[in-house]
Amino acid sequence: MTFDEFKQVATLSMEEICHEIFAEKQASIKIKKEAVAVKNLANIFHAALTLSNERGFQSMSLRALSRTSGLSMGALYSYFTSKEELLEMIQNQGRRLTRKVLSRQIDPQSTPGAMLRDAIRAHLYLTEIMQKWFYFSYMETKNLDKNQQKKSMESELATEQVFVDILEQGLRQHVFHVTDPVLSASVIKAMLQDWDVKRWKYARRQISVDDYADFVIGFVESAILGRNPEPDLPNKSI
Amino acid sequence: MTFDEFKQVATLSMEEICHEIFAEKQASIKIKKEAVAVKNLANIFHAALTLSNERGFQSMSLRALSRTSGLSMGALYSYFTSKEELLEMIQNQGRRLTRKVLSRQIDPQSTPGAMLRDAIRAHLYLTEIMQKWFYFSYMETKNLDKNQQKKSMESELATEQVFVDILEQGLRQHVFHVTDPVLSASVIKAMLQDWDVKRWKYARRQISVDDYADFVIGFVESAILGRNPEPDLPNKSI
């Protein structure tokens, strides 16, 4: 799957999610027309992410959000009951999209090597199109309440587990040489996150998301494919 | 060098730096007695880092800082002229310490392999003792003004360059197999940063800084030492 194809799939999921959020919030939200609500919700989320990523969510005043989104203070409060609820809605929306998109990208029937490559690429593509959300999530997790923080950690661990599973499968088939699948998954995830957090660095060096994906895949593969392949082992498919 | 030895070296450097800061700020600072000033500065920095790392620097009110540090609002403003200046002072102090400690840890006379191991370990030890500052720096860089942001990026690139230099030296001596030293250094740095940013994850798994250092060293080495070592190459010292 190329980046452009991926982009289309993810955009569709994005709309799905705005509808889902509206459906769930219909009780607490004052707006009743779905078309209006979904349009404004997407608008608010976008404006909030843009402003928050400049100086942080706490520093974003609702007056600034009102200005950027084009909605009045009063109108904003038709979509959430407090600034904190807005924070939670944004976090939820991103987590949902991450889960939805990632799980669709990996084919459990293919070889561990192919799955690993697909997972790395899909994760990078995802951070690329949801760059603002990932950065936001990264920076604002500590400002959530206990319950939301727990969800955020679970989401992180779930993504990591995708890599743990692939690595363990590769271990069982003797195609990966990994001493510690959990730690290996952690550092792989750290490399992927860097693409989002240190975006300025890669932009300055004119490295594209595909350049970075190719490099990370190469780096990880040479770390775990083992430098002394034992040709006598069975199940060797890579 | 063990972690405990490292700790002592770094603590000494920390005091040096508080004196340096006092010397430089003597003009703008109202306090004239060095002993008082250094003691309170260290106190203020520590309180500010603790509070900032809970909800972010912007969310930390100076009233809260006053409460935690034990100094009154008025007294605080004897040490800085604005909240933003405090932010800059904290960033400066950490950058200075990083530079000072890291440069003392790597022996340019040793082999690339040893230098790489030392650099990884030193960086992790440093993030361990300056955990609060690194987290702070990570989270608050975007809230700095343009000039300070530039300094922050330069500091990041300088640390990365330490690894680039080691990798290139290893390349020249044909002991490392690296396709792109800059990108390799970037991902190594990403792994090191993860130790600080995802501290909760490693704490929960009861992984010590030495466990993590050993793992990262092993992972990086198996990625770059090359899986088909060519025994006929000269200068091979690892």
Added chain:
DNA sequence: GTCTATATACCGATAGAC
């Protein structure tokens, strides 16, 4: 050098007109 008291501005949130 450190304190308390206060000036001024802006925050999140809401009430009520349209």
Added chain:
DNA sequence: GTCTATCGGTATATAGAC
């Protein structure tokens, strides 16, 4: 469904007593 006007609270920063 969206607006404007305004509430009470709290923020940074400072003035002046001690």
